[in-house]
Amino acid sequence: MYLFIQRKYLLTQRLHRYQFNPHLTRDETITNVLVKSLTVFPDPDFSLCLSLLPSHTLAPLNSSVHAPAAGDAPLSEAVQKLNDLKNLLEGADYTAFWATLDSDDLYADLVADVSGFDELMRVRIAATVSQAVREVDRGILESWLNLQGKEFEHFVGTVCGWNVDGSNIKIPINKDNEAKGTVVRENVKFDRKCETER
Amino acid sequence: MSAKFQNGEVGSDDEEAMVVDYHTQVQYDGMEDLDRVSSMGGQDIHAQLQAAATPLEFQATLETKFASYDNYCNLFHFILNSDGPVDLDTPSSSWAWDVIDEFIYQFNSFCGYRQKIALKGDNEEEIQSLRDNPNTWGCYSVLNVLYSLIQRSQISEQLAATKRGEDPKLYAGEYGSRPMYQMLGYFSIVGLLRVHCLLGDFSLALKTLDDIELNKKSMFPRVMAAHFSTYYYVGFSYMMMRRYADAIRMFSHILVYVSRTKNFQKNAQYDSITKKNDQMYALIAICVAFHPTRLDDTIHTALREKYGEQFNRLQRGGPEALPLFEELFRSACPKFINPTPPEFDSPELNIDPVEHHLRIFMDEVKNNMMSPTVKSYLKLYTTMDLKKLAGFLEVDPEKLRCWLLVNKQRNRQVRWSEGGLLAGETVHSSDLDYALEGDLIHVAEAKVGRKLVDWYLRNLARTY
Secondary structure: OHHHHHHHHHHHHHHHHHHHOHHHOOHHHHHHHHHHHHOOOOOOHHHHHHHOOOHHHHOOOOOOOOOHHHOOHHHHHHHHHHHHHHHHHHOOOHHHHHHHHHHOHHHHHHHOOOOOHHHHHHHHHHHHHHHHEEEEEHHHHHHHHOOOHHHHHHHHHHHOOOEEEOOEEEOOOOOOOOOOOEEEOOOOOHHHHHHHHO | OHHHOOOOOOOOHHHHHHHHHHHHHHHHHOOOOHHHHHOOOOOOHHHHHHHHOOOOOOOOOHHHHHHHHHHHHHHHHHHHHOOOOOOOOOOOOOHHHHHHHHHHHHHHHHHHHHHHHHHHOOOHHHHHHHHHOOOOOOHHHHHHHHHHHHHHOOHHHHHHHHHHOOOOHHHHHHHHOOHHHHHHHHHHHHHHHHHHHHOOOHHHHHHHHHHOOOOOOOOHHHOHHHHHHHHHHHHHHHHHOOOHHHHHHHHHHHHHHHHHHHHHOOOHHHHHHHHHHHHHHHHHHHHHHHOOOOOOHHHHHHHHHHHHHHHHHHHHOOHHHHHHHHHHHHHHOOOOOOOOOOOOOOHHHOOOHHHHHHHHHHHHHHHHOOHHHHHHHHOOOOEEEHHHHHHHHOOOHHHHHHHHHHHHHHHEEEEOOOOOOOOOEEEEOOOEEEEEEOOEEEEEEEEEOOOOHHHHHHHHHHHO
């Protein structure tokens, strides 16, 4: 985990350096960092990376005004496309996420440099699902993970360790999907007791 | 100019990298300021010290701003690069804070001004002089000054020693043992927090405070403005990192402090923080909308007075609340800075950085806007069918499933418990919890048990 945080930190540092030296900027590196930060959703890394980018990257694209001379229209386009993905992911609309990812060749180019992107995303999606769900319809989970048939069973059974039960997938109880009511009790400290005895 | 400062490789790789970058950058602008420095000796140093802590006039011209920058450069060069530490009587104890504060303030307003000129693009004369001086009030110079002051005074080492319970004097060195360097270094750390936050690097902003402990034993609470500013920027950074519970803790702390001490602080310093005070109430209202929680009574009352109806609308969420979030964010966020000079040739690229951060923030608001509605329904049941609830809410059941997942994710928040400001662990932060079993939603609530101790105490006191 520590290594992972370190890595995240280094990635943001690279953007940080580009912040000050636009002439050193390489679009590809920026988009790679962004794609990488998608794979740790729902942590806010992606948004924090966006904050480090030049302010025009998120401005609405207007192809007629945007002359090629105006610089990095491709970068803005890529950033906004990735931001769309982020919004779908954070909105937990995983089905739409996979559909959008498939809808444009640009996405394939963008994620190409992050090896195992699909797999990383699936693991992440599975993790968020397991926090909220005890049992889910197979069809829904298939579309969330964008996997079918044998591959689906392998991922769910072996990678996640969940049970396929007919048309339902059962997710073992964990701390988060347990949803147990608790009663917050008063904690009586010893010195309070002394007050009574006085 | 700052190339001649001691360069700040403040212990970590990224700073070293920045220094390297900085050197590459310096090769561009040449070292045109050698002659400026030589003019230092003869001037009245005390007038300079005083001037550095004095705000510019509101209507200051561009030339005044350039001149003020040169003054700061001279002064800091003199302080940092004379042969050995300089012996100066500083005008007052809060002088060091005033200098750093004013230095950053002028940097901030200069960037805003430059941005505006570039966006309008009609004042040829000023555009030309801004073009000719791309590095005046440059981010690198400002950061370099702050990092150099920190390093010269070895303040980080001193603070770390204090934390370990050792004598900080052992680590102070030739410079750091003098109060002026010590104070300048210390407030430079607080200043760095602000600059990094203005540049949009929120995690780095919090990281700079690693050595400073946010408690009354620290030095910064002794200067009211510093105390105030620190909590504002720490709170804001937490908010942008979606750590709302921590942000609320920060804002509450300082707002309670201000409301308790305002009767003792009827002076100019207090007036200057009134605006920031209102901004923090706006931010706390935003944070509470994301993370409903019980506030301190004083703050709750003040929030009701200031924002009343708006506060309720924020908490209700939904699409109608979006313009309100936008308005409050705009009025309460710091004046963000673009790290690089604007492109004077293509005005459409010079978007106000506030808009940029607003867009990022609003994505998060939109993502969460249905959570209050969903929660308000779930509170009424212990089990609920997803399709039925979707019918109540008049949405597609699959959409509702997404909302439930989102809300569940947002209930998990990193919260500080000890250590540096960035440290913390993920905790479940809502009194409402639920899980999906197929289409069945199981709802559980964390109830607060009866508070019996006070009741017993009261009655015992009455009986005996």
